[in-house]
Amino acid sequence: MKIVQTLSVVEKAVFLLQTDIFKSLATDEVALIAVKSSENEFEAGELVEKGSEAGRSFHVVIEGAVEVSKNGTVFRRATKGMFFGLLPLLEIHGDEEVRAVEPTHTVVLSCENFKQAVADNPQFALTMIRSVATMALNFALRVEELEKAEAGR
């Protein structure tokens, strides 16, 4: 992993405003989050986070892609504009690992700054709840789909 600085605060804010999780926030609120963020770069195949050893950071993918897997099964892929690392921040630890599948560039928010952003901005907190709910719903739908496929076999 490399810590880089390729974007200015406003450039980061402009990028974040185009993503689903930040688009409902006001521009200056996103800038206040962006100023506390940093940037990471990962090479293809590099391990980003692993289970309880997770770095406890919130990432939004600027470029590239990562895959979240457990026991070799990939259950989520995050590409440009998508986030990962939310569940460990909420102290929900699994054995999943996050690995970059191509050269990946992310905006990173440390645990402390993420919690501060949630405390200062109810709209951001609401967006996070919505994101977790959407993730849970997608997982449930996927499980249902797989169960149907299994039953039909």
Added chain:
Amino acid sequence: LRVSLTKTSWEFLYFPMTDQVKRKAKRFIDVVVNRSGDAVAGVLILILNFLLGGSLAQLTVVILGLALVWFLLELTTTQAYAKEVSSSLGRLVGDREEKRISLQDITDATEMTGLLESSNQAQVLYALDVLESMDPEVVRAHSSGLLEHPSQAVRARTLAILALQGEDIELYEFKAELPGSDLSGEDAVKVYEETAADRVAIAASAGRVVDSEDQEERLIDLMGDEDQDVRRTAYRSAGLSRRRSFVPHLVNRLSIPEERARVRDALVLYGERTVGMMGDYLQDPETPISVKTQITTVLVEVGGQHAAYSLFRATSLEMDRRVVNEALRALNRIQGDNPAVRIPRELMLRDLRQEIDRYCRRIVQERSVRSAADPNLATFIQRVLNERAEQSLERIFRRVALVYDTNQTLAAYRGYRSDNARLRAQAIEYLDTSLPSDIKNLILPVLEAPSEEEQVQKASLVLASDPPTLMGTLEEFLESRESWLNTCGLYVIGCRKFKDYRARVETFSNSQDPIIRETAGWALKQLEASEEAK
């Protein structure tokens, strides 16, 4: 006059109606209202002639009397109509008051009381937390057992709850009750200070008497204690003491999210004694915005005319927009709870006119920015301007609500912001019947405009100065007191490589604001890179 003016004016009144309604209304007015009016007038003249002789002077007096009755009737009807429009809006928009669910609704007190007997520390602490807000009497009833609990965290929490409920926590009596406490004097105090429970006791007793600098410093230390029960008891003690010297320390702790609720409660205990100081904190540019937001909540809790004046000072257009938004919301809440609270009408109407000008300016600017060459940049700046216009519109309604009926005006705001055409029309109707004509003439044409194009045109007419151009907008961003607009101006210069602005960008390089400073540095790099490329 009757044919040329009155008849024509009557015809104009029918214009907004649909053909079907117009036909029915005209028929009814021509056949029933006009003829009945003529008949009543004839009868009145006959009665006048019969009873008084019917001289011109007598006729004039009667007509003047009737005109006065007509005028009063019109005034009452307009007010009643405005009220009806607003209450109808209120019904349609719905009551946006937060519906709080109390712990009592979802928890069983008996179950929680049972948990107090548990030897498991986590269970007892949980029960104490729930019972504190649900039924503190239960905690009081079980206090003797809880204060001898083997866990010092349980003892500390119990003491803190008792102290927060206003119970006298006598430090030395408590010491005597502690198991194995045969110490006395200085030795006892040292042992006491080793546990959180004891520090809570010290913090609680400090609330009654703070009469030396040592005690004051001790309490300030306890406000920063590692244990939350000690901290919150210390906050309350500071609030109970009502000493002004604690206020800066309390305000400082408002910046910590987990502490805010307890610190606010402590500041509210000061009552009106510190509302002036709170107003000064709102004015101070060094106070963080998150702290200012908390201060507005404290002022709402304190309420009353003095708190309203402190907030009103923070609603000036020169203040940071976020502070103005919070202060206006807080003022609306205070007035909503207590309509007797008054705001200087002339000053507020002056600010309202300026706010309308600012709103119209943002609308016109948003349109001028669309012509920018870089579509991504244009989209971003448009979004910034749209946000500012939306916030400005909210402030317009909130300022109107300070002068006119608070709840009715806020219902009109929600109606105007809804997607429902009927609600929007009712909101405009309410403003039309409530606002004085000079303000109405400024804002209503903009709000009523059926299309975006027309809205920009109407907004341009309202502006006191020339409509802003793209470069004019950039200038305004750089000159703004709002740091985020300065930042956006610097970003535009960097993106568009406006080398003529180099000197202006350099003036922002040493700004106190980290975002401005960073963006200015970035913009300078962009300008240098562009010059090197040439």
